[in-house]
Amino acid sequence: MTNTEDERADKARNRLKGFGLHLLGYFIVMLILVPLNVFVYDGSVWAVFPLIGWGSALAIHAAFVLGLFGRSNLN
Numbered sequence: 001m002t003n004t005e006d007e008r009a010d011k012a013r014n015r016l017k018g019f020g021l022h023l024l025g026y027f028i029v030m031l032i033l034v035p036l037n038v039f040v041y042d043g044s045v046w047a048v049f050p051l052i053g054w055g056s057a058l059a060i061h062a063a064f065v066l067g068l069f070g071r072s073n074l075n
Contacts, residue, residue: 015064015065026058029054034051
């Protein structure tokens, strides 16, 4: 591998690692918010808003990392 290929591989690895941390944070927070909503706040379903809002941002992050916006980031 040349230096530019090494640099591209490092950038792709860092993007994937960043997405993994984003996904981990999402799941940890949702594991707290959803039971809190179900067991503490009867009747109101407010936890769906962070699920959808943050989930949408997470989906865009995944699309970016996978190169679905026209540039390949995993090469």
